[in-house]
Amino acid sequence: MYIQLALDRMTVDKAIKITKEVNCYIDWIEVGTSLIKEFGIKSIYTIKNVFPDKPLVADIKTIDNAKYECELCFEAGADIITVMGVAPLVTIETCLNEAAKRKRNIMIDLLNVNETTLRKLIEYKDAIFCAHLSKDEQELSVSKAEHSFDRFNILEDRTLAIAGGISIDSIEKIKPFNPLIIIVGSAITQAADKVKAARELKQSILFMED
Amino acid sequence: MYIQLALDRMTVDKAIKITKEVNCYIDWIEVGTSLIKEFGIKSIYTIKNVFPDKPLVADIKTIDNAKYECELCFEAGADIITVMGVAPLVTIETCLNEAAKRKRNIMIDLLNVNETTLRKLIEYKDAIFCAHLSKDEQELSVSKAEHSFDRFNILEDRTLAIAGGISIDSIEKIKPFNPLIIIVGSAITQAADKVKAARELKQSILFMED
Numbered sequence: 001m002y003i004q005l006a007l008d009r010m011t012v013d014k015a016i017k018i019t020k021e022v023n024c025y026i027d028w029i030e031v032g033t034s035l036i037k038e039f040g041i042k043s044i045y046t047i048k049n050v051f052p053d054k055p056l057v058a059d060i061k062t063i064d065n066a067k068y069e070c071e072l073c074f075e076a077g078a079d080i081i082t083v084m085g086v087a088p089l090v091t092i093e094t095c096l097n098e099a100a101k102r103k104r105n106i107m108i109d110l111l112n113v114n115e116t117t118l119r120k121l122i123e124y125k126d127a128i129f130c131a132h133l134s135k136d137e138q139e140l141s142v143s144k145a146e147h148s149f150d151r152f153n154i155l156e157d158r159t160l161a162i163a164g165g166i167s168i169d170s171i172e173k174i175k176p177f178n179p180l181i182i183i184v185g186s187a188i189t190q191a192a193d194k195v196k197a198a199r200e201l202k203q204s205i206l207f208m209e210d
Numbered sequence: 211m212y213i214q215l216a217l218d219r220m221t222v223d224k225a226i227k228i229t230k231e232v233n234c235y236i237d238w239i240e241v242g243t244s245l246i247k248e249f250g251i252k253s254i255y256t257i258k259n260v261f262p263d264k265p266l267v268a269d270i271k272t273i274d275n276a277k278y279e280c281e282l283c284f285e286a287g288a289d290i291i292t293v294m295g296v297a298p299l300v301t302i303e304t305c306l307n308e309a310a311k312r313k314r315n316i317m318i319d320l321l322n323v324n325e326t327t328l329r330k331l332i333e334y335k336d337a338i339f340c341a342h343l344s345k346d347e348q349e350l351s352v353s354k355a356e357h358s359f360d361r362f363n364i365l366e367d368r369t370l371a372i373a374g375g376i377s378i379d380s381i382e383k384i385k386p387f388n389p390l391i392i393i394v395g396s397a398i399t400q401a402a403d404k405v406k407a408a409r410e411l412k413q414s415i416l417f418m419e420d
Binding site: 063 | 218219243244246247248249250251252253270271273274275276277278279282294296297298300301304321322344345346347350351
């Protein structure tokens with residue numbers, strides 16, 4: 001199980017500083033939507049240049065204009081880009097094709113996707129699927145107790161990422177879904193001791209996999 | 211009926227140059243998603259500074275992290291921000307509240323919204339509704355002949371914007387829906403003679419309203 005460090009709501013310099021600190025405990029780097037929208041595509045380029053050996057996920061949340069956004073991100077150094085599962089299928093398929101051309105990949109963000117759409121999306125066998133409780137739902141509406149991934153059971157044969165308020169306390173709950181990637185943001189980036197938080201998270205996963 | 215000039219897939223300098231040329235024929239300026247994602251929030255700030263008297267729509271396409279994205283855009287000078295109709299309702303409501311606090315507004319992008327969701331969204335009486343055929347659908351899947359806005363009839367009492375490949379040839383088709391705003395991008399920005407294209411579009415609307 002990999003840890004994808006989500007970098008959000010901070011400057012690019014701060015993102016680099018934090019990533020350097022916890023670099024040996026995390027596996028993938030996510031340039032968050034807020035960094036891309038606030039600072040533009042150069043946030044991807046800048047971060048990839050500092051960490052060329054770490055897979056980089058550009059959380060561009062494509063919902064239209066797929067070819068253009070794929071080109072921007074992949075040329076800036078992204079290994080994986082995100083596309084919204086609620087986008088028109090032609091948009092998702094364009095992202096898949098653009099990624100395949102470059103031997104890169106896409107992550108389909110399942111935010112607010114209904115059952116009917118989910119059953120269509122699982123046909124995209126090469127994609128990574130991201131079961132996602134949004135920041136707004138975490139902070140404003142859905143309690144952590146209500147946060148269930150049970151509906152994503154049908155993705156069991158797919159490459160799965162899980163995101164949304166994940167901390168060391170939620171790892172046990174996530175384990176049965178066997179995700180390839182857990183996406184962790186504030187549990188590391190907002191921790192008083194970020195290195196300790198990342199190390200403990202990494203250890204809890206290693207222990208789990210024994 | 212207002213013309214909202216959508217500025218996409220170009221540099222900020224080019225966007226300013228084109229807007230200056232056609233300024234007297236257009237009513238609202240849209241800083242397109244591609245400008246925001248490529249160059250960041252400063253694209254909004256820079257364009258608003260050059261055209262302080264024109265309403266500015268930031269096509270940020272918020273789908274999560276609503277408060278943060280609203281703050282970025284409104285502080286950069288946006289008068290209206292876009293939020294996806296396919297977003298969780300808590301995200302849309304947060305955008306509405308953030309806009310109301312500042313006496314600004316939001317535009318709900320109806321891209322890929324189904325009937326059930328549309329009926330929920332129309333309860334947001336203060337919002338502008340944008341009936342939208344995406345770039346990807348225009349360019350890759352839906353023919354212009356298939357492009358129908360009939361399902362948006364239920365929005366008749368709401369403030370409506372219409373977007374998606376609009377040109378002087380499609381104005382007549384749009385007229386019965388009585389939109390407050392038509393969103394025009396490439397029909398002006400990609401025209402060989404941009405000033406002529408904008409003038410003719412403006413004239414066709416004035417004539418229509420006689």
